[in-house]
Amino acid sequence: MNLSSIDLKKAEYAQVLLARKLRLKGEVEEYSVVGGFDAAYRDDVAAGCYYATLCCTGNRMSFDFSIVKGVPPYVPGFFYLRESKVFFKTVREKPELIFVNAHGIIHPRGFGFASHVGTVLKIPSVGVAKKLLKGFVERDGKVFFKEKQVGWSVSAGGKKYYVSPGNYISLEGSLEVFLKNVSEKGLPWPLYYADRCSKELISKVEKGV
16 A cells, blocks of 8 residues: 555545444343554564454464565554554454454544444444554543543553443443453453564564574
């Protein structure tokens, strides 16, 4: 994908429209299998990894990975333009819920890449990010943007994460499922495996292994 051929105004408008259709309500559900996706980059090469684990444990159920060349550069607020190709080449199954190393509704237009994933796959998705893109954090850990709560600031494994619903899950549900699946390293188990795997893979690509 060549970003010069993408109309960012149209992409922005699409995010605004899709954000209005998000389903962020409902009862907190019990999930059996949860997934996690992450990608690591070196220039225009990406290594994507997906893991599925038994909910609330570190027991791995399945694994997939891909190496993708020719990925476009990152544009703030339009992470999906870079990540989508890698994600959909890597993830070949639909878990009951998926964690994504990206924002959900903590986003300038309320539609981050985690929301994109949940919308396309039609499954609950939760964004887990290491940096706050927009908004501010209250003392109780709630993240607000434009006077509306959009997520949570959570400390886990000695690190800070910003958790938000992507789609098909509530604010409360996104925090609850994060805490149920969190590893001692801080990230939810499937996302921890995917994060470690993607970094190892991109390192091998650099070394020509």
